[in-house]
Amino acid sequence: MAEIRIEGVSKVFGDTYAVRNANLTIHDQEFLVLLGPSGCGKTTLLRAVAGLGMADAGQVLIGGRDVTYLPPGERKISMVFQSYAIFPHMTVRDNIGFGLRMSKTSKTEIKRRVDEAAELLHIEDLLERRPADMSGGQRQRVAVARALAMQAEVLLMDEPLSNLDALLRLEMRAELKRLLREVKATTIYVTHDQIEALSMGDRIAVMRDGVIQQCDEPATVYSEPVNQFVGSFIGNPPMNFIDGVLRRVDTGLVAEVGDGFQIPATSEVPDELMPRVDAPIRLGIRAESMVTSAEPAEGAIEVVISVVEPLGAQNLLTIDLGDNRLKVSTHPSFDVRPGQTVWLQLPAEQIRWIDPADELVLGTGAR
């Protein structure tokens, strides 16, 4: 059992907080992705778990054991570094077996586990070579094999795929996912790539400016972001945001956007919306949640397409609505060209209501 508990961890560099009061529990054998833009503190948090740079406040518990003050070697963890950190003066075999050698494992056991790890990563024929003349992908495999050979219950990965080219990254992503399912380690995986996060994680913790914004399953983080930042950081294209004013009309609540067009709210609007009548409101909606049609439709807004980007599986339309620029995805068979007028429907149940002042999504319990 290796549950990781991060309790109130902070880390400062000089006067700035790299991580501020992070609380996170990663369950045994869970795959947690720490996601955020560069400089958000995700690597710093990972390193605090690893013991590389002690947390300045708070505790880290691994399997119920307080490891806050333990050096990394005694935390029973394993790690894949962003730059791989392959020891250039050792053969691949010695690299993979390094941790086992340090823990005085018997030679035969080391050989068995090194061979096993090499086989998992398909690098058996590299074992006697030195890293100097190896490609980035091969080094990456060595780094992963070295981490797996430890058979630690906790596996930390710091952007392990970021130095690979796109095709290799795609391939390794799937392979890593398979491997990690096999080894059953509790994993924290740091990345800035939201696709990686969505496709690999059991849960995603989104960080920004040292603060964990939201931690939930990928689908939830995607569709129910707690704030505008999470909505815009996850998903490609990012969530659309439309500024308007909340009005009460006969049929209920509507958001008045653009040139007086009214978008109705569903009957199950959050209670927090009621006191905001006649105040500015922001609507968030995903590109694929909007419905476009070439003909006028009930409750649809008449808009003009400015750009059409065919992306193969979908077409991405750029549409200006008032001062807001929307990205709308449509099926490739929906044949439109720039300048054409279409009708856009915003299904009320897909709309997230955001307070423009603090950018929190209303009704998610974020406040």
Add this chain to the structure above:
Amino acid sequence: MSIDSEKPAVMDDETPIQERRAPMSWGRIGTYVGAIFVSLWILVPMYFLFSMAFTTQETVRSYPKSVLPFVPFSTSTMRFFLGSEGVAEGLANSLIVAVLALVLSTLLAAPAGYAVARYLFTGRDVFRLAILAVRAFPIVVLSIPLAVLFIRVDMFDSLISVALMHTVLALPTSILVIASVFASVPYELEEAGQVFGASPLQSFRHIVLPLVLPGIAASSVFAFVLSWNEVFAASVLTLENRTLPALLLNSLSESSDAYQFAGGFFLMVPSLIFMFFIRKYLFNMWGQVSK
């Protein structure tokens, strides 16, 4: 057109292709000629001196000289030089001083170099700048006050005083070289070592040390060569316990050509050997100055 000639353009595995080389251009030939000319300008004078050091003393005195190599070859000049008064002692002194300077400068420079490479501490830039300033400092300027200091503490004319002076001269360069060598080993490697269960010390010994050892050896060799060559400070700081260069310098006016040439040979040999091993690191020594 026969069928045979329509072979596919793609090569099969059995007939490997040769790497295609750009034809030798006149510019490239000219570069080679220039490179060889410069080499001759450096090598030919050395060859003349070496041939004088390994011939008979009569040949050294003779005129005109032959340009043929080592004719007649003899160790008589060399034996005469080594048998001269003070030479054996001077050689031994030079060796002792150079080894002391090597050990001292390496022991002092290694931790300092590590600190500069690995830590961002307040005053780091000032320290680096001070090191650069010390390195650019004229030997001549430092020798006189140091001699006065050594006279005051009764260490004048001792080998240790010369070694201390040479350590001052070598230390700044050693620190910068060792810092750049440490900096070339990513800190992540040390961290990886620690994550995989090595203590900081183990991680240093198993991972960092093997990687930096050649560089540190180069900086040590540099200190040795510097000390072996240094004339001015050694002359100012010694009277009886002369190192080889100091001995040679102060007997130039009354010694024979044979003596001088053989002495010159001894001064040059370490450079010839050691430059071969540290040429890779020359750019570490001087390259970073301009950055």
Add this chain to the structure above:
Amino acid sequence: MVAPTVKRRRPLTPYLLIAPALLFLAAFFGYPMVQGLILAVYDDEAVLPLLEDPGIEAESLGTLPQGTGLTVLDQRANLIDGELTSDLLTEEWFKVSALDSNDQTVEGWAPETRIRIREEADDGTPLAGTVRTKLAAGADPQTTLFQEASESADTAAKLDARTRVRIVDTATLELWFLVTPQDDETEVDQSLEGWAPSRFIQIFGEGELGRVDRGTEGQFTSRFIEKMAEDRFFGPAWRTTLLLMVLILPVQFVLATLMALVIHARLKATSIFLYIYSIPMGMSDLAVGILFFSLFTGNGFINSFLEGIGLIDEPRSFLSIDTRNWIIAAIVLAELWRATSIVMVIIVSGLQSIPDETLEAAELFGASYWQRVRYIMLPLLRPSIQVALILRTILAFQVFAVVIALGGGEVVTVLANETYRQYFALRNTNVASAYAVFILLLSIASAFFYLRAVRTQDELSST
């Protein structure tokens, strides 16, 4: 949200790591450097205090600078304070035992001027003698014995002339002089009159005149700098140093750039060329001096070669007193041979920092090789060249052993050689320090000059 309490740590480790090197440099670089600077402008022995009484602890009446001419008014012997040194003027005192005119046995001290030795032991120890006759008219005909070996001590007894005495003890006393400045010493206080021990005073002739040999108190002075400036070798030394720089540096930088371009051209044998080119870097200037001496000397290779191809009939003398220009030429060649490597290495590392793509881009836009050198490489090399210039110039002020090996150090002399001469041959540490400080100032000035010159170019090119 309550901000978590945060520990701030200021790591000590780096300071501990640099401490040994820093302490070492402070002890063997910083401290002596400061001392050296002081030596050039501070004279430990500048002034001599004149004392009220002949005794170290007496009150000082005033000071006289070293070299002041003195009139000696009186002298007195005094027990030696400090150790016996050769520059002391001394007087022997004897403790004598004798029968006085009343046939009483008396004992007391008398100076050697009052006792004539009559009997000595084998090792020269005086055993007995007689009291000398006083010749001066009107003087007390008796000789005073003192209770201690000092004329200021109490009288122990008086003896008649020619009294036989036994010598029981001897003491060596230092003479003290009551002095006043001579009338022609107009720069000092003429009325000053006081005592000084013999060790600091040089006495001339009959003992009536003297001068202050050295002082006991320090003073800042420009004396050493003036002495350096007036030194007959000073002018030739700095002019030759500068001449050598002017002759060597431009050629050296062109040569070094060409060598660097050769290395950068990535020929097949680059590693070998780099080795050969860097050999001179590890050579001492003395070795290179000897090397070029072997070429230029009377029966050396240059004469052999010139005669071999029939240009001359008998060997020429290149390195003699009348061939100053040839000596300088030999020095220039030797320095070009020796010190071009270091410039080359700096330029090569500068070249290595230019991305290949930059040069490929220039090639793509049709720049020939020399155009690439002229318009891309040289401008980008400017910082490297600046560093190399500063370094080479500072090294050029230190040219020393080459000059001695090739020219003996008299006909052609340089600043470093004069420093050595002042220190070693003339034993004048202060003037040597003045030379050292002069070299230091020139080095700093040239560094600033290059930094400024290059920056000015930058400013010009940006407008």
